[in-house]
Structure formats: structure tokens, C-alpha cells
Amino acid sequence: MATPAVTLYLLPGASSLFPHILLRYCHIPFTPHVIHHPSNLATDLADISAKHQVPVLVLDGGNDNNTRTVVTENPAIAHAINQLAPQCHLFGRTRTDFLKVCEWLNFISGPLHAQAWGPYIRPERFTTATTPEALTGVKAAAEQRLHERFAMLEKGLHADGPWALGEHFTAVDAYVFPFFRLPTARGMMGRGDMEGCYPRWGRVVRGVEGMEAVRETLAFEEASKQ
Known part of the structure; x- marks a missing residue:
């Protein structure tokens, strides 16, 4: 299965720091989409997530249907990153x-x-x-x-x-x-x-x-x- 193209929507200083660290730690190539101010969340995420909150992880391709997967909420995003890099053991070894x-x-x-x-x-x-x-x-x-x-x-x-x-x-x-x-x-x-x-x-x-x-x-x- 092909590796998806990864995009992380983040706001500097917000909780999106967490998945940002995980992506870099696992050496996963990704495109950071920086939202510079909370007032821009609704505009920048209008076509991505109705929640209008960061973080948002977007996976383009890499699945059976070669479709886009949008993942929100930090625990779920951490699971997604762990699936992309299981060798990093983000969820432990046991x-x-x-x-x-x-x-x-x-x-x-x-x-x-x-x-x-x-x-x-x-x-x-x-x-x-x-x-x-x-x-x-x-x-x-x-x-x-x-x-x-x-x-x-x-x-x-x-x-x-x-x-x-x-x-x-x-x-x-x-x-x-x-x-x-x-x-x-x-x-x-x-x-x-x-x-x-x-x-x-x-x-x-x-x-x-x-x-x-x-x-x-x-x-x-x-x-x-x-």
C-alpha cells in the first residue's frame, strides 16, 4: 500500500504541538499548514473540518480507495501517526x-x-x-x-x-x-x-x-x- 501524503494543520502555541512533535520524531514527511491566528481557524479549515479546531491531520491516498482521510482530535491523530510509523512504538511495546x-x-x-x-x-x-x-x-x-x-x-x-x-x-x-x-x-x-x-x-x-x-x-x- 502506498504511503499517503500527509498535511498537518497547526496553530503555533496550541495543542497541535503534540502531533507536530510526533511527525518529526518519526521522520514522516509532511506539509505543515500554519494557521497564524485563532481568528483564521474557520476560514483556513472551512473545507477541511467543520470543527474549525487544530490539529487536523489530512492523509491523501495511501488506502485501498486512494481517497482523502481527515483526522481530528489528538488521541486519534496520534493513532494515525503510529500506524504510519509502527517502528517508532509511539504506543509502547506491550x-x-x-x-x-x-x-x-x-x-x-x-x-x-x-x-x-x-x-x-x-x-x-x-x-x-x-x-x-x-x-x-x-x-x-x-x-x-x-x-x-x-x-x-x-x-x-x-x-x-x-x-x-x-x-x-x-x-x-x-x-x-x-x-x-x-x-x-x-x-x-x-x-x-x-x-x-x-x-x-x-x-x-x-x-x-x-x-x-x-x-x-x-x-x-x-x-x-x-
């Missing part, structure tokens, strides 16, 4: 690893990202109230949930590492990486505070930061910002 990676990806995309980080940075999307006091209340509750989710994440990471599941890098490591950086970028917690509160998580992040694929990804996204 059945248990596979199940744990699936569990982690869903935890990060749901309870952490959608249910906690989302209302923290966009409180107006989670209430019909418009007063500053109401929005502040939504954000404060979301920050409390974030600390709870961060503590759960820290406790669940492998005690000795060096990676989230133990000895080998998996998709989990790439997914926890941006969420360690975001609190500092948003002024919620400094890098030192994050490392002090979450040493296992910090250890994983330092390992991810040392990877060539990650340095390339961060450099590309920084250069793409407008």
Missing part, C-alpha cells in the same frame, strides 16, 4: 503499554485540556454570564481543577523514568510536554514552581526538550508566529 498510552492520551485531551485548561484560558466559553466577576469565578474554579489534574498526572508518571511509562519514549511524553510549558507562558506558575511541585513531570519534560525533533518543532513554530 499490550499494557498500549492500554496505558490510550488512557493517558484521553486523560490529557479530556479532563486536563477540555475540562480544566479550556475554561482557564477561555472562561467566556463556559458560562452565559458576562460580568467580570462571573468570568473570574469560572477561571478560579478551572485553576483549582488544573492543580488537581496536574497532581494526578504527577502521581501517575513512572517513579524512576526517564519517560512517562518508564524506559521508552511514547506519545504520552510528547503530549504532557506542552501542558508543562503553558502555565508559565500564561503567567499561572513559573518554571521553577512547576519543577518543584511536579518533579516526575519535570524530569520527563527535560528529556523531551533534549530531543532533536522537539528542538526542530519549537524552532519552526517560533519562526511561524506573526
Whole structure:
């Protein structure tokens, strides 16, 4: 079966950093389609995905019907990338690893990202109230949930590492990486505070930061910002 042409729709600084890292780590040729501002999502994705959210992975060809496949949602995109590069073991090397990676990806995309980080940075999307006091209340509750989710994440990471599941890098490591950086970028917690509160998580992040694929990804996204 032929290899599909791969396109990743991404927004610098968004959660599309996760599949961007995976594609570069696996040395999968792809075309990055950079969306430079959230206000451009609906326009740039109008003919691609009705969700108007990044990331979006587009696979052209490479299947029995030589058709286009559009994949949304980070856990599903990670599965698609794993299918393109099974030798990279993004979902681990054992059945248990596979199940744990699936569990982690869903935890990060749901309870952490959608249910906690989302209302923290966009409180107006989670209430019909418009007063500053109401929005502040939504954000404060979301920050409390974030600390709870961060503590759960820290406790669940492998005690000795060096990676989230133990000895080998998996998709989990790439997914926890941006969420360690975001609190500092948003002024919620400094890098030192994050490392002090979450040493296992910090250890994983330092390992991810040392990877060539990650340095390339961060450099590309920084250069793409407008």
C-alpha cells in the first residue's frame, strides 16, 4: 500500500504541538499548514473540518480507495501517526503499554485540556454570564481543577523514568510536554514552581526538550508566529 501524503494543520502555541512533535520524531514527511491566528481557524479549515479546531491531520491516498482521510482530535491523530510509523512504538511495546498510552492520551485531551485548561484560558466559553466577576469565578474554579489534574498526572508518571511509562519514549511524553510549558507562558506558575511541585513531570519534560525533533518543532513554530 502506498504511503499517503500527509498535511498537518497547526496553530503555533496550541495543542497541535503534540502531533507536530510526533511527525518529526518519526521522520514522516509532511506539509505543515500554519494557521497564524485563532481568528483564521474557520476560514483556513472551512473545507477541511467543520470543527474549525487544530490539529487536523489530512492523509491523501495511501488506502485501498486512494481517497482523502481527515483526522481530528489528538488521541486519534496520534493513532494515525503510529500506524504510519509502527517502528517508532509511539504506543509502547506491550499490550499494557498500549492500554496505558490510550488512557493517558484521553486523560490529557479530556479532563486536563477540555475540562480544566479550556475554561482557564477561555472562561467566556463556559458560562452565559458576562460580568467580570462571573468570568473570574469560572477561571478560579478551572485553576483549582488544573492543580488537581496536574497532581494526578504527577502521581501517575513512572517513579524512576526517564519517560512517562518508564524506559521508552511514547506519545504520552510528547503530549504532557506542552501542558508543562503553558502555565508559565500564561503567567499561572513559573518554571521553577512547576519543577518543584511536579518533579516526575519535570524530569520527563527535560528529556523531551533534549530531543532533536522537539528542538526542530519549537524552532519552526517560533519562526511561524506573526
